[in-house]
Amino acid sequence: MIELIVVGTSAGGLNALEVLLKGLPKSFSAAMAIVQHRDRHLGSQLCQVLGRYCLLPLTEPEDKELILPGRVYLAPADYHLLVEAGRGGSYFTFSHDAPVWYSRPAIDVLFKSAAYAYRQKLVGIILTGANHDGAQGIVTIKQYNGLTIAQEPTTAYSPIMPEAAIATGAVDWILPLEAIAPFLLKIWRSPSNCNLSKDI
Template identity: 50%
Template sequence: MSRPRHPSAPPPATRVDAIVLGASAGGVEALSRLLPTLPRDFRPALLIVIHIPRGHPSLLVNVFTPHCALPVHEAGDKQPIEPGTVYFAPPDYHLLVDRDAHGPTLALSQDAPVHFSRPAIDVLFESAADVYGARLGGVLLTGANTDGALGLQAVHRAGGVTLVQKPDTARVATMPAAALAAGPVDFVLPLEQMPAVFRAWGDGGAI
């Protein structure tokens, strides 16, 4: 029997191996409230796309490392994905998930922008859904365009678990609202309620 997909009736918790997160305008502030809540023994990898203007260096690793118990890195091409590690997409590269003989890896691409963005959230979510299937959590936060809506549905179709920031709590509601319009999601929550879901995904316990 398939699990319920309506936000008012969230599914049982499930352990995931990775969580993909996407955000645009207001995303740094949102992640500053989420990532520091994760404990050192948190097991899923976290793969993150924040829209950054092309041609500008990313300071995300420097911003988040002092405040996170988990190691924080800028993603590298063909880099193995380690549990309990945060990876940020570098500027002007799409971040994808691939697989080699040893397991999931990161891949970088300079293919054309998607939704005027490179990195694009859809690209990460769709490639991660292909590799992780039902062992993936997808999270879409504040933002000013529709990037991520189709990618979140790819996570849904692959059997993964999906979470969207409640639009009226987002700094910019366009992105989460577009995700809700695109199809069903498992959770629609304000930021302060998300850490409990993340921890449940990490240990497979009740939410």
């Protein structure tokens, strides 16, 4: 059973996230955490914009906030977003450590921490982007038996990020942008499909 989906993107990410989020119904019960590289001065504007396209509640989490099913969380500007496992459930924590791949929040930070907490109940997705952030996070997710997806680079505004993830050999599925949400619905409705892998 999928419990958490982590998504990483940078250049071209707004349009990609719009397509992804529009494809998720109100009944979708997995939680989703998103890292979008952005300027630290943008504040909560991105959250407001993405909320227009999402049928699920979409917010920027607070430090130590419990991760609830059926919600979408956007990493706040200028903080790394991490996942911690606790007795009462997993929760988010913030870090102001140095940028990773010139970015804070960084995709690798979220992906690696989520892999430790959720293991095989995690899905990691790399969308369009202009650097290699997220590639090592994808490797960690795979090491902990999670499912990994990369956007088909030819459908990405910037193919560098999905290409870097694919080059690790740790991506299970390479999908066109428009096919990612339907695929998530498929494996959500049929938990046994979570273990499907695909040669790349």
